[in-house]
Structures are given as structure tokens and as C-alpha cells.
Amino acid sequence: MESHHLEKEFAFPDFKTALAFTNRVGALAESEGHHPDILLAWGKVRITIWTHKIDGLTESDFILAAKAEQLPR
């Protein structure tokens, strides 16, 4: 199951900055046409990426993950 999805958690100093990052991930998702699950909580954002159609990973997942890593925190 290790390759079923890509997951990364980002830490923030408060809720507001975590929400702002969520919006940047959201804008990226819309521009890529590929949408992760985004768990937003106080001080953290965890994104989980996979391709629903195949219930696994495709190139789009790795591209989205790489671009998410490059977003300003």
C-alpha cells in the first residue's frame, strides 16, 4: 500500500497561515486540474494526493506534489 498515495504534512505557526497555504494549494489544484485531499487544522495542513480513477498513483500526482512543495509557506 506504500504507493497508493502521496502524503505530506506542513506545519504553520497558527490557523491563519495554514488557511492561507490551503488557498495556495487550492489555486494550484485548480490550475493543474488535479485535486488533493487537504486536511486543514490549527497550525497544520496535510495534503494527500492520488488518482481516483485508478485508485493509485500517476505522473499527475508526482507533478502536483512537486509543485505543492514549491509553494510559499
Add this chain to the structure above:
Amino acid sequence: MESHHLEKEFAFPDFKTALAFTNRVGALAESEGHHPDILLAWGKVRITIWTHKIDGLTESDFILAAKAEQLPR
């Protein structure tokens, strides 16, 4: 464990409207000074509310849940 947290899932027609609702929940959370976990995915938002300090439910949780219900979708 039934009373450990309050959870509700809201459905949306796409990602954009789900993200917009997430921002409304976020603004409410900031104004209440009480922050739920928010899972944002394509077409849905699931909010989970509890009081971390007691690892259970307090009045603040029910107030936040009621106000979240009343937000425009």
C-alpha cells in the same frame, strides 16, 4: 466514543465552492477562537470539532457546530 467529537460533511458541486466554504468556516473559527479540523476535497468539506484540552466536547464545540451549519453553502 460517540461524544468525543462533532462531525459533519457538506457536499458541493465542485472544488471551488468547497474551498470557498472552507474559507467561511475558517473565518468563523477565527472569530470564535475555536478551530475545527477541516477536510477539503473535490466536492466536499468535512468538519470535525472537539476541545483538545479535555479531548472531548464542551459548549464551545456545540456553538461552533451550530454556527457552521448556518453558514451559506
